[in-house]
Amino acid sequence: MGDLLEIRDLRLQFNSLRGTVKALDGVNLTVREGEIIGLVGESGCGKTITGLSVLGLLPRPQTEVTGGQILFRGDDLLLLGDRAVEGIRGRLVAMVFQDPLSSLNPVFTIGNQISRVVRVHKKVSHGEALEATRKALASAGLRPDDALLDSYPHQLSGGMRQRACMAMALSCDAPLLIADEPTTALDVTIQAQMLRLLLDLRDDLGIAQILITHNVGVAAQTCDRVAVMYAGSVVEQGLTAEVLKHSRHPYTMALYECLPQGKKASELHTIPGSVPDLIDPPAGCRYHPRCARAMEICETVKPDPTRLSEEHWVACHWAAGQVAAGEGVAS
């Protein structure tokens, strides 16, 4: 399948009172048609900002994009004007957020706010917009009866609200959906239902998705490929099983080892130190102060992404060295 979206070496920073926050430092990410790619990482690593940058929703004026490209079917979204981005947002790329209650308008009914989205993006009559709304609600797993269309967000449960948000995102048949922690606010049995929905959207409607999550389990169960982020960069990317079970980046390995997975607390692995302050990030590889494999070069030179196999990329001097050494032995 071809590439739907390609983010190349995206760099951006925020100007804050304390100084310049170097939030993204070379994000490389590819999304193919009809796949779910997981963007995994801990708080503050830049997952959400990456998602927002695709939609042109970055906070202004304090954000400054300092480099890179975001190619959607070959067009660089960063070069488009506000009007052109508005035409893409919602119609070609849609987003659902973590908290469904704060992303729905409390004073409009569900039917009203979703059909309004349809009418903004497509030249259709009121009736056709309502029809599209019902179709979207049904795709999101809700019963699209009048009672639902006439209800206000506060009358729905958390799971139904998140499905309504999903319906809004689906209402204009966008080929790419960015789901930012869509299940984090939900209980685990409802989360399982929502993950099933994401898989159905991929399989039945062919919708490509960027699933932003801090939950490795969620990514493991739903994603075709996974990209792991740390302190503003994608450090490892590849097929889900490759990245999680055969990790090559020391951060991915350590993160996976931190998960309880049936281990007793005394056997849990931990990562020393804490996430760096991005106003003054470490030189070289940003993970090196916490890395068990750090070498001299890691302190000065930022590692470039190295291709390990067809799909598997890693940005690490140690992992790249391992591969080179391995190849040396093989030949």
Add this chain to the structure above:
Amino acid sequence: MTPLLSVQDLCVHFVVKRGMTKKGADVVHAADHVSFTIDPGQTFALVGESGSGKTTVARAVLGLNAPTSGAITFDGRDLIALKRGARREAMRDVQVVFQDPYSSLSPRLTVHDVIAEPLQANSKLSGRELNERILALLEMVGLGTQHLWRRPHEFSGGQCQRIAIARALALEPRLVILDEPTSALDVSVQARILVLLEELQERLGLAYLFIAHDLAVVESVADRIAVMYLGEIVESGVADAVLHAPRHPYTHALIASVPSPDPERRSELEVIAGEVPSAIRPPSGCRFHPRCPFRMEICDQVEPEPHDAGGGRLVACHLPDDFDLGAAPERLASVTEEDA
């Protein structure tokens, strides 16, 4: 061994007015007939989804919710019957750590003052002795002395949680109630807090009442667990046994809903339909019956009593003890016939 904490038949109901213009009131059945015991030095986990009543039970033990009925006994003393002063005395041995470390620490107090407060209110420590005690507590939770005069906003979530733990340990309690202590934290930080809690338990002989919704976390710390659904305990027993061989259909569904971080175990993501019903009008009979894939005729009429299923396991379900929960619901028909 006499249990440290014993909760018997605890009910907590809240009365909510219907509205300014409407007459009458509704009763929220936040916790109904909850019974469990915690032995000294043991970790007991209460597990369930939001609204299942876990926190209500913990707050009742702490005296922050008035129980509607039931008994709470700590170290042989009936906490509900105690007068205010005597209760305060007894509650020194019971401390709490809340979920959100930022909102449970006063932003205006330094770390020193946060930890000094319970010591000054409950002991005669002052001056150098007080300072030494505070430093010892900080060291115990893995924080250096350089943090002493800082305020909560200068710390990360994990560090704040360490401060909250130090404060909880200041009075040398015997029971610490941990209400979702790691849910607000990233996994790498969560692992470090879990390791710390385990170390402290070993060193100080603490008992924990651990409240969590994350089954993987519970599995790593708990000796015994109780699974709650809509205010009731549906299943309880030894943690490993309950989590690896659940007997109640809800426990089974809850475990199956947890996405495994192992991408090679994919088929396990099972789905139960529906959502948790309202606690104002809980379903008749078994409260889980509207969502239960194995429900029988009896389930919507008769509330199942918790019965001993062997090995200290209590299960509140009408299904026979040897029922295979992994079976497809199609097999249900034959089982119901045998039962009848």
